[in-house]
Amino acid sequence: MIRNISGSKYIQVSGGMNTNPYISPGASGAGMVRWSASMNCLEVNDGNSWQPIHSAHPMISLSSDAETLLDWANSKRQEELRIAHLAAQHPTVADALAAVQLAKEKLQVVTALCETDSK
Secondary structure, three states: OOOOOOOOOOEEEEEOOOOOOOOOOOOOOOOOEEEEOOOOEEEEEOOOOEEEOOOOOEEEEEOHHHHHHHHHHHHHHHHHHHHHHHHHHOHHHHHHHHHHHHHHHHHHHHHHHHHHHOO
16 A cells, blocks of 8 residues: 655646555464355455555656656757767867857856855
C-alpha cells in the first residue's frame, strides 16, 4: 500500500485507494492473505480485521511543466555536447566556445554588481 503521496507542481498522483490501514507488524495474523468468495477478491489481515485488496493502482507521473523542462534541459545538453564535439575537432569552434564562456563569466560579474547596487 502506498501512503502519504501527494502531488506537487511537477508530480501528479492519481488513482489508487488510500483507505486501507497499515498492516500492524507483530499483530496476530497480520499479513496473512485469503480469498474471499463472497467479495470475489483477495483480503489481507491488517492485524485487526480482514481488508479487501482492491485492484485500483495509484498512478504517479510528471506534470506537463516538468516534462517540458526536462525536454528543454535535454535539448540544451545535446546542443552543448554537439558544440563540445565540434570544438574538439575545429580550433575556430573552440575559440568561439571560449569566447562564449568568457562572456558568460563577465555577465555573471556584471549582474552580481547590479544586484548589489540595487539593494
